Amino acid sequence: MAERRWRICASEDLPDAGLGVRFQAEWRGVPAPAFAVRWAGKVQAYLNECAHIPIELDFNEGDFFDLSRSYLICSTHGAYYRPDTGLCLGGPCKGARLTKLAVLEEAGEVFFLPDAQP
Numbered sequence: 001m002a003e004r005r006w007r008i009c010a011s012e013d014l015p016d017a018g019l020g021v022r023f024q025a026e027w028r029g030v031p032a033p034a035f036a037v038r039w040a041g042k043v044q045a046y047l048n049e050c051a052h053i054p055i056e057l058d059f060n061e062g063d064f065f066d067l068s069r070s071y072l073i074c075s076t077h078g079a080y081y082r083p084d085t086g087l088c089l090g091g092p093c094k095g096a097r098l099t100k101l102a103v104l105e106e107a108g109e110v111f112f113l114p115d116a117q118p
């Protein structure tokens, strides 16, 4: 069976360290809210669930970066994460991680790969 791929958005919808795109992913066979951002040129995607309390990170839709545009930040208590690994560097869940998802960028489109490992 061919590996599934779900379109998230066009490549141009993800400016580097800019607004992200929310999408519906699948995690362990269950629909789950997720998001994609671009950082250092590469698309990264995670479940939209803080490692502190399982709530969504973006209070303003798509706004996942902190003011320095260097970290992903949870708008509730300010946990901040490396954009490339999802590792929490500071805040109430320091050392924990966002759940990373597999994505593919090809021919100007960004896809979520529900069956692949990130």
Ligand code: FES
Residues within 6 Å of the ligand: 050, 051, 052, 053, 054, 055, 074, 075, 076, 077, 078, 079, 091, 092, 093
């Ligand atoms: S819910 Fe994200 S830091 Fe507390």
